Amino acid sequence: MDGVERGRPRQTRRARRIAAVAAIGLTPVLALGWAGCAGDDEDSLGGPIYVDPGGTYGAEVTVSIVGRGRVTTSVPGLDCPGNCFAKHIFASATADGAAGALSLKATPTPGLKFKGWSFSTEPVGTRGRGPASCNPILRPAVDPGVDANALEIELPYGETAGVVPAGQEGACVDFAKVPVVYNVTATFETDPPTEIDAGPDGSTGGEIVYSAPAVGAVGRDVGITQGGYLYWHFTSGSQSGVAYGSTPRGIAPQTAQTIVPPGSPISVFEVDAYGVAYQTASGAINVIPYGTTSPAAMGGTPPTCSALAVDTSYNVYCRTTSTIVQWLSPSYTTGTVLYTGVPSGTDLHVESASGSLYFSGSSSILSLPILGADGSPAVPTTIVSGAAGATNLEANSSRFFWLQSGGYVYASSSKTAGTSSSDTEVPPSTLFRHLAEDKNTSSFFWVASSTAVYHAYYFGGTGPGETEPFRTGLSGVAGMTADSSYVYTSHSDGSIRRMSLSGF
Numbered sequence: 001m002d003g004v005e006r007g008r009p010r011q012t013r014r015a016r017r018i019a020a021v022a023a024i025g026l027t028p029v030l031a032l033g034w035a036g037c038a039g040d041d042e043d044s045l046g047g048p049i050y051v052d053p054g055g056t057y058g059a060e061v062t063v064s065i066v067g068r069g070r071v072t073t074s075v076p077g078l079d080c081p082g083n084c085f086a087k088h089i090f091a092s093a094t095a096d097g098a099a100g101a102l103s104l105k106a107t108p109t110p111g112l113k114f115k116g117w118s119f120s121t122e123p124v125g126t127r128g129r130g131p132a133s134c135n136p137i138l139r140p141a142v143d144p145g146v147d148a149n150a151l152e153i154e155l156p157y158g159e160t161a162g163v164v165p166a167g168q169e170g171a172c173v174d175f176a177k178v179p180v181v182y183n184v185t186a187t188f189e190t191d192p193p194t195e196i197d198a199g200p201d202g203s204t205g206g207e208i209v210y211s212a213p214a215v216g217a218v219g220r221d222v223g224i225t226q227g228g229y230l231y232w233h234f235t236s237g238s239q240s241g242v243a244y245g246s247t248p249r250g251i252a253p254q255t256a257q258t259i260v261p262p263g264s265p266i267s268v269f270e271v272d273a274y275g276v277a278y279q280t281a282s283g284a285i286n287v288i289p290y291g292t293t294s295p296a297a298m299g300g301t302p303p304t305c306s307a308l309a310v311d312t313s314y315n316v317y318c319r320t321t322s323t324i325v326q327w328l329s330p331s332y333t334t335g336t337v338l339y340t341g342v343p344s345g346t347d348l349h350v351e352s353a354s355g356s357l358y359f360s361g362s363s364s365i366l367s368l369p370i371l372g373a374d375g376s377p378a379v380p381t382t383i384v385s386g387a388a389g390a391t392n393l394e395a396n397s398s399r400f401f402w403l404q405s406g407g408y409v410y411a412s413s414s415k416t417a418g419t420s421s422s423d424t425e426v427p428p429s430t431l432f433r434h435l436a437e438d439k440n441t442s443s444f445f446w447v448a449s450s451t452a453v454y455h456a457y458y459f460g461g462t463g464p465g466e467t468e469p470f471r472t473g474l475s476g477v478a479g480m481t482a483d484s485s486y487v488y489t490s491h492s493d494g495s496i497r498r499m500s501l502s503g504f
Contacts, residue, residue: 055089055090055091055092055095055179056089056128056129056159056177056178056179057089057090057091057092057093057095057098057157057158057159057179058087058088058089058090058098058157058158058159058179058180059086059087059088059102059155059156059157059158059179059180059181059182060085060086060087060088060124060179060180060181060182061073061085061086061087061088061102061104061155061181061182061184062083062084062085062181062182062183062184063080063083063084063085063086063104063184063185063186064083064183064184064185064186065080065081065082065083065185065186065188066185066186066187066188067108067112067115067187067188067189067190068108068109068112068188068189068190069106069107069108069109069112069114069186069188070106070107071084071104071105071106071107071186072104072105072107073086073102073103073104073105074102074103075088075102080186086102087179088102088157089179090157093159098157099157100156100157101154101155101156101157102154102155102157103152103153103154103155104117104152104153104154104155104184104186105151105152106151106152106186106188107151108188108189109188112188112189112190113188113189113251114149114151114186114187114188114189115187115188115189115251116148116149116187116250116251117146117148117149117150117153117184117185117186117187118148118184118185118187119141119142119143119144119182119183119184119185120141120183120185121140121141121142121143121183122140122141122183123138123139123140123141124138124139124140124141124181124183125137125138128162128164128175128176128177128178129175129177130172130174130175131175133165133168133171133172134164134165134168134171134172134175134176135165136165137162137163137164137175137176137178138162138163139160139161139162139163139178139180139181141181141182141183142155142158142180142181142182144156144182147246147247147250148250149247149249149250149251150247150250155182155184156180157179157180158179158180159177159178159179159180160177160178160179160180161176161177161178162176162177162178163176164176206471206474206489206497206498206499207252207497207498207499207500208252208253208495208496208497209245209248209252209253209254209488209496209497209498210230210243210245210248210253210254210255210256210495210496211253211255211256211494211495212234212493212494212495213234213241213243213256213257213258213494214234214236214241214258214262214494215236216236216237216494217234217235217236217241217494218234218235218236218478218492218493218494219232219234219476219478219479219490219491219492219493219494219495219496220232220233220234220235220240220266220269220478220479220490221233221269221270221271221478221479221490222271222478222479222480222481222488222489222490222496223270223271223272223276223479223481224248224271224481224482224483224488225271225272225273225274225275225276225290225291226273226274226290227290227291228247228248228249228483229244229245229246229290229291230244230245230246230248230481230488230496231243231244231245231271231276231288232479232490232496233266233269233278233479234490234494235262235265236262237262238265239262239263239264239265240260240262240263240264240265240266240280241258241260241261241262241263242258242259242260242266242269242276242278242288242295243256243257243258243259244256244257244258244259244293245257245496246291248483248486248488248496248498249483249485249486252498256496257293259288259293259294259295260286260295263280264280264281264282264284265280265281266278266279266280266281267279267280267281267305268305268306268307268308269308270307270308270309270310271481272309272310272311272350273290273310273312274289274290274310274311274312274313274314275287275288275289275290275310275314276288276290276310277308277309277310277316278308279302279304279305279308279318283301283302283304284297284298284302285297285298285302285305285308285316285318285327286298287310287314287316287327287329287332289310289314289329296330296332297332298316298327298332298335299327299331299332299333299334299335300333300334300335302318302335303318303320303323303325303335304320305318305319305320306319306320306321306345306346307319307345307346307347307348307359308348309348309349309350310350311350311351311352311353311355312351312352312353313329313352313353314329314330315327315328315329315353316329316332317338317348317350317357318335318348319342319345319347319348319359320342321344322340322341322342322344323337323338323339323340323342324337324338324339324342324348324357324359324368324373324378325337325338326338326370326373336375337375338357338368338370338373338374338375339357339368339373339375339376339377339378340375340376340377340378341377341378342359342368342378342380343359343361343362343366343378343380344361344362345359345360345361345362345390346360346391347359347360347390347391347392347393347402348393349393349394349395349400350370351395352370353370354370354371355369355370356368356369356370357369357370358383358393358395358400358415359380359393360387360390360391360393360402361380362388362389363385363386363387363388364382364383364384364385364386364387364390365382365383365384365387365390365393365400365402365412366380366381366382366383367380367381367383367417368380368381381417382417382418383400383412383415383416383417383418383419384400384412384419384420384421386421387402387404387410387421388404388405389404389405390402390403390404390410391403391404392433392434392435394435394436394437394445395415395437396437396438396442396445397442398414398415398442398443399411399412399413399414399415399419399442399458400412400415400421401435401437401445401456401458402435403432403433403435403447408432409432409435409447409456410422411445411456411458413458422458431449431450432447432448432449432454433448433449433450434446434447434448434449434477434479434480435447435480436448436480436481436482436487437482438455438482439482439483439484440484440501443457443458444456444457444458445458446470446480446482446487448477448480448489449477450474450475450476450477450478451472451473451474451475451477452469452470452471452472452473452474452477453469453470453471453472453474453477453480453487453489453499454467454468454469454470455467455468455469455470470487470499471487471499474489475491475492476491476492476493477489477490477491478490478491478492484501485500485501485502486498486499486500486501487499487501
């Protein structure tokens with residue numbers, strides 16, 4: 001206690017120095033204090049003091065820490081391993097930086113998880129400008145409506161009209177403006193879980209992050225876009241639907257959002273980095289740009305597609321048995337035939353609208369340029385030869401990955417013409433059906449059967465790589481995708497499970 005008491009005059013002098021700096025127009029002003037150490041209500045003689053923060057636009061933030069973790073901010077000097085307070089004030093709303101926001105970043109203790117942000121909106125008293133009789137100014141704390149499960153959030157700067165002390169409304173009307181206030185709690189786990197992937201039933205086949213989106217739903221293909229948005233296809237009886245999860249890395253379990261209710265069966269479903277494209281048995285083709293939940297329909301009379309793709313500009317591509325058709329974002333009014341006479345196959349991969357179309361033929365992986373395509377017969381370039389019956393074509397920045405007849409797993413050494421390829425060291429008797437990019441390395445990727453997930457390594461013909469089983473003994477795996485923290489699998493019971501990469 002003596003240490004705290006001795007610290008109070010220093011806190012008071014610091015507040016006065018801040019007021020003096022603000023008075024000469026130097027902005028922004030940042031005041032920091034630790035809970036239990038803020039002593040600016042009284043000076044060393046016990047009398048009231050007058051603090052003029054020098055502006056009324058900005059943010060006051062109180063951070064409370066629950067569990068084992070810390071919070072840091074974009075403002076230099078704020079690091080909260082315990083409860084703390086920050087005040088960031090600008091001279092006006094037009095000052096440099098005032099249009100921005102204060103960011104908070106949660107960092108859990110290694111081995112533990114961040115459980116989320118919460119915001120109290122209880123009224124908070126603060127010192128405003130003006131004489132002591134006009135203080136404290138009372139105003140409610142703000143809930144910024146951010147993603148409560150995100151590791152990093154932004155709290156916008158602002159200004160609000162507070163309530164002055166009773167009886168002082170007339171005299172203090174010019175001093176009621178104050179910065180917005182945020183009362184934030186960051187909650188972390190206290191102790192490591194006994195089993196990092198254990199679900200509510202104690203199993204180790206992955207933690208259930210989303211339960212079935214409908215009664216009797218069966219999970220199908222699943223994919224993740226940039227921004228970490230999860231989309232998946234499910235069936236319910238003879239019908240198909242599409243579900244969405246915006247925070248698959250957040251606190252589990254969560255409630256999935258059904259964005260396409262069960263209806264016409266989905267015949268083709270593709271999740272790329274920039275969106276989802278799917279075709280129903282009725283022939284309709286739709287796209288859902290990443291981070292959104294409203295499908296947009298392709299205009300004209302859509303052809304029957306064997307594969308779909310979405311590029312970085314949200315354009316949609318359809319591969320038929322002999323053509324490649326493109327719809328341009330955002331109107332998608334009419335499809336344009338880019339090529340005719342395309343070799344038959346079931347794959348299509350597109351990255352940029354100014355790049356190439358990649359697809360499989362009967363015995364190779366081929367490419368065609370997008371720019372300059374005029375509907376003429378295709379004259380593709382061979383990228384990989386000897387890829388008989390290639391399916392599930394995927395790519396990262398360095399190479400292609402695919403499956404061949406019998407579930408064998410292959411990868412190329414590059415993405416340029418004439419590249420070599422080799423199979424990976426995974427059990428040849430395992431029938432792999434799913435591929436996913438490893439977001440942490442360009443040499444590894446993920447493959448899955450209905451009962452196991454492997455971390456597969458491209459070794460370029462130099463000998464066995466470091467391929468290893470990641471999870472075995474699974475049940476009903478119907479789809480797989482991954483980000484930098486988890487592998488996600490869809491299952492025959494309709495659930496989406498995640499398996500942590502921590503320590504792997």
